[in-house]
Amino acid sequence: MLTREQQQELLNLLIQLINYFATRILIASLILLLGLWLAKLIQRLSKRLMIKAQLEPTLIRFLVNLIYIATVTFVVLAALGKLGIQTTSFIAVLGAAGLAIGLALQGSLSNFASGVFMIIFRPFKVQDYIEGGGVEGTVEEISIFTTLLTTPDNKIIIIPNSKLYGDKIVNHSIQPIRRVDLKLTFNYHTNLDQLRDIFTSVVQGDQRIISEPIPDIEIQEIAASGIKILLTVWVRTPDYSRVRSDLNERLKHSLDAQGIQLV
Structure with missing residues (x-):
């Protein structure tokens, strides 16, 4: 006790x-x-x-x-x-x-770091059309680890951010205007003045083609296969694909009407 x-x-x-x-x-x-x-x-x-x-x-x-x-x-x-x-x-x-x-998680951390850098430095944004990591398409989503693209034929591509950020990135949408290039080859008998008139007429018939910078026709090379010519016009970036297609079609009709053949 x-x-x-x-x-x-x-x-x-x-x-x-x-x-x-x-x-x-x-x-x-x-x-x-x-x-x-x-x-x-x-x-x-x-x-x-x-x-x-x-x-x-x-x-x-x-x-x-x-x-x-x-x-x-x-x-x-x-x-x-x-x-x-x-x-x-x-x-x-x-x-x-x-x-x-x-x-x-080294791979995941690399993707994470790349995702943070892309979000901070913004080499592209959602709805931009880009090339990178061996693929191309419209950006649908940018997350911390991956980026989701939609291809022109409506396929979904999910690409790790480290692969995309570690590669060359080409952003087709970042600038307000883009240049449309058409490379054509004609034979030596082609009348260049006539060709310029056709080109001018086709360009003036499309209101989507902007006047500044001015459309241009350039003789790039006189080669064994013929005269290589570069036609250039400038358009607003959203109109690029449609104008390029329409310009090719209208040039083809105008050249055929004048009896001018491509090589």
Whole structure:
């Protein structure tokens, strides 16, 4: 049996322990609650700043979530530390796990980094027609890991961002106007003045062809096969494919009507 003095000492020790841990639990709870509120506030503020900076929505969502997760992790570690739990080993375990995951997902991280760079530097945007990574098509979606293209024959191509960003990218839509080039070869008996008149007539008959830069006809080479000529006109980028097709057709009819044959 414990003596009265021993019982009193044990009771005092128990009260001290309760007070000690209750205080720590209370402070840790306050840190956790205040930290979670602060994480939400930082998340909202960062989202507003990114929207004001006109970043891509895909990048905004990712960065906002990343900021929130990082803030919550810091708050949880602070709360655990206040409870007296050693967080050094916990941080080391998280670091080792992050390294292992990073090594296992090298390809995915490369795609992720390329996706972030494309979203930030914007070499193209949705609805642009591009070439890159050995494929071409209209951009339908730019995500963190992949880019989705639609080909002219309505096939879907999903290309990893690292392959696309690591290759040469040709953006056919970024400029407001484009030049249509028609390369033709005629025999030596072709009347060049007559050819210029035909070309001028065809160009003037299409309102989609802009007047500046001016349409041009250029003799590129006098070769054994004949006279190689380059015809150029400028059009608005959305009209490029249709004007090119129509111009070929109308030139063919006009040349046939004048009895001029291609080589």
